Structures are given as structure tokens and as C-alpha cells.
Amino acid sequence: MKRIAVLTSGGDAPGMNAAIRAVVRTAKYHDIEVYGVERGYAGLIEGDMRLLSRHDVSDTIQRGGTILRTARSTEFTTEEGREKAAEQLSAKGIEGLVVIGGDGSFRGANAFYHECGIKTVGVPGTIDNDLGYTDRTIGFDTAVNTALAAINNLRDTMSSHDRVVIVEVMGRHCGAIALHAGLAGGAEVILVPERKVDYDEIAEVLDRGEAVGKRSGIVVLAEGAAPLAEVERELKARTSLSFRTTVLGYIQRGGSPTMEDRVLASRLGIRAVELLKDDVGGVVVGVRGGKVVDLPIEEALAIPVRFEAELYEEAKILSL
Numbered sequence: 466m467k468r469i470a471v472l473t474s475g476g477d478a479p480g481m482n483a484a485i486r487a488v489v490r491t492a493k494y495h496d497i498e499v500y501g502v503e504r505g506y507a508g509l510i511e512g513d514m515r516l517l518s519r520h521d522v523s524d525t526i527q528r529g530g531t532i533l534r535t536a537r538s539t540e541f542t543t544e545e546g547r548e549k550a551a552e553q554l555s556a557k558g559i560e561g562l563v564v565i566g567g568d569g570s571f572r573g574a575n576a577f578y579h580e581c582g583i584k585t586v587g588v589p590g591t592i593d594n595d596l597g598y599t600d601r602t603i604g605f606d607t608a609v610n611t612a613l614a615a616i617n618n619l620r621d622t623m624s625s626h627d628r629v630v631i632v633e634v635m636g637r638h639c640g641a642i643a644l645h646a647g648l649a650g651g652a653e654v655i656l657v658p659e660r661k662v663d664y665d666e667i668a669e670v671l672d673r674g675e676a677v678g679k680r681s682g683i684v685v686l687a688e689g690a691a692p693l694a695e696v697e698r699e700l701k702a703r704t705s706l707s708f709r710t711t712v713l714g715y716i717q718r719g720g721s722p723t724m725e726d727r728v729l730a731s732r733l734g735i736r737a738v739e740l741l742k743d744d745v746g747g748v749v750v751g752v753r754g755g756k757v758v759d760l761p762i763e764e765a766l767a768i769p770v771r772f773e774a775e776l777y778e779e780a781k782i783l784s785l
């Protein structure tokens with residue numbers, strides 16, 4: 466394969482640029498041309514792409530967001546949309562496509578491969594860490610550290626005022642960010658979508674602290690576990706503590722990627738190009754037990770997202 470393209474799709478994640486850079490540099494190393502597609506599948510359908518040089522990805526490894534920009538395309542979910550996209554690639558003699566994104570982007574990449582014969586390789590880029598086949602997704606480590614820095618700040622002011630903060634972090638279906646940031650931030654309570662929210666139990670934990678003179682605390686809430694207003698209302702009704710709320714929101718999606726995310730993105734970008742070089746498509750790359758792996762997209766998406774139940778229980782022990 467002599468010509469490939471790369472795009473970022475879905476929610477952006479810190480480290481996506483490091484992955485793009487690795488794709489471009491590895492392709493150059495193997496004498497393969499790389500086109501950068503703007504705005505994900507939406508830009509692909511419009512043929513919005515340009516040839517990338519080594520220089521185009523200089524000074525990007527440390528930058529958050531994505532230099533190619535990203536989008537969520539509904540047109541690409543249709544067969545006609547995918548056909549248009551395939552025509553754009555064929556017109557330029559492009560045979561392979563690296564898709565940096567999450568599960569929705571991978572589903573598109575799989576259909577594209579099977580219907581249109583474009584060799585696709587998925588690289589997991591999402592802050593949510595919600596792909597079962599890989600231990601880590603690009604952006605997760607940075608997002609957790611961003612949430613952690615915010616929790617540290619919140620702890621200062623909460624303990625000064627004897628208040629409990631309920632801090633909402635991202636994670637609609639997956640509590641990984643809440644769990645890791647909560648454990649590392651010494652949270653009293655961590656609420657995740659994978660576990661039922663029991664307000665009596667939470668109130669008991671907070672009351673136990675109060676009984677020994679602790680009137681401040683941190684409750685980390687994954688956005689998908691329960692509505693923030695409900696958590697505040699239910700806890701206020703059950704305890705005499707003073708509550709405040711903070712939503713971290715999109716702050717978690719930006720920022721310079723951590724070393725972990727840069728290294729992961731670089732390794733996965735390299736493997737993605739090596740697979741295309743060998744004419745392999747319809748696969749995703751990931752990391753398991755420190756090793757870079759690749760497997761068919763269908764197989765990868767069939768693996769359920771693993772909730773770290775042990776870590777959750779360990780966090781509970783430490784909050785007692």
C-alpha cells in the first residue's frame with residue numbers, strides 16, 4: 466500500500482495529535498503517502514483532505530485536541546454516505562484509512578471495510594476508556610489527571626469551609642474516570658453507572674465521617690450514574706452537612722496529553738501503519754498487559770467493557 470489517509474472522529478481526546486504524528490512519521494519511514502482528513506467522516510464524504518508532510522506534524526505531540534478537527538457524522542451511518550466517502554478515497558488512489566476514535570467510529574470503519582473494501586484500522590481515542598478489548602484508550606490518563614487536579618483544588622476550599630462537594634466528571638456509561646480520579650483524589654464516595662446509587666449508604670458514609678469530626682468531603686459522580694441535582698437533593702435530605710456542586714465538563718477533554726497518553730498514542734499509531742503496510746484492514750489496535758495488540762473490529766466490539774470492580778471495592782475500603 467502506497468497511499469493512506471488518517472482522520473479523527475467522535476469526541477476529541479488528548480493524545481490524538483500524538484497518534485496522527487505517529488501515523489505520518491511511520492508512513493514516511495515506510496515510504497507511504499498520508500492524507501489528513503478534516504472533520505472525521507463528515508470531511509471524508511466531502512473529500513476535505515490534504516497531503517501531510519513530516520513537518521505538518523512537528524510541534525504537535527504536546528498539543529491537546531486534534532489538528533485534523535473532529536465531528537460526528539450521521540451521513541456516514543448510511544450506505545450512500547459511505548459510498549461517497551469511498552469514491553473520494555479511490556479518486557486519490559488511497560487504499561487504507563486510520564480511524565482515531567471510539568466505538569461509534571469503529572462501527573463506521575467496520576462497515577466501510579466490508580462494504581467498500583477500504584482497509585481500515587481503528588486506533589482507540591476517547592477519554593472514557595470504554596472499549597473492552599484494550600486496557601487503555603488514548604486520552605483517558607490525561608482526563609483523569611485533569612479531574613484529579615480539580616479535585617485537589619476542591620478539597621482545599623471544601624475543608625476550609627466544612628463543606629462536601631459533589632463533583633461531576635464525564636462518563637455516560639462508563640465510570641472509569643470517576644473511579645480512577647476518585648480513588649487517587651481520596652474521595653469519600655464514588656458514584657458510577659455500573660453500580661446502583663444507594664443514597665442511604667452514601668449518607669451513612671458521610672455521617673460516619675461527621676461522627677469523628679469530619680465535616681468536609683468529596684463525592685465524585687460520573688455523569689451517567691445519577692443526575693447531579695438528584696444526588697444533591699437526596700443527600701441534603703439525609704444529612705446535616707453543607708453541600709456544593711461542581712461540573713467539570715469539557716475541561717476534561719482538553720489539555721496537553723500526559724506521558725502515558727503520548728507513549729500509547731505513538732505506539733498505536735505505529736502499529737496501525739504497519740498493519741496497512743501489510744494490507745491488513747477491518748481491525749483495531751490496542752494495548753493489553755503492556756503489549757500492543759490488533760484484532761478484527763467485530764471481535765473487539767463484542768468484548769464487553771470491563772468495570773474494575775476490585776478497584777471500586779478498594780476505593781471503598783480507603784474511604785472508611
Ligand code: F6P
Pocket residue numbers: 476567591592593635636637688718
Ligand atoms: O465520549 C466522550 C465524552 O467525553 C463523554 O464522556 C461525554 O459524555 C461526551 O463525550 C460528550 O460529548 P459531546 O462532545 O457530544 O458533547
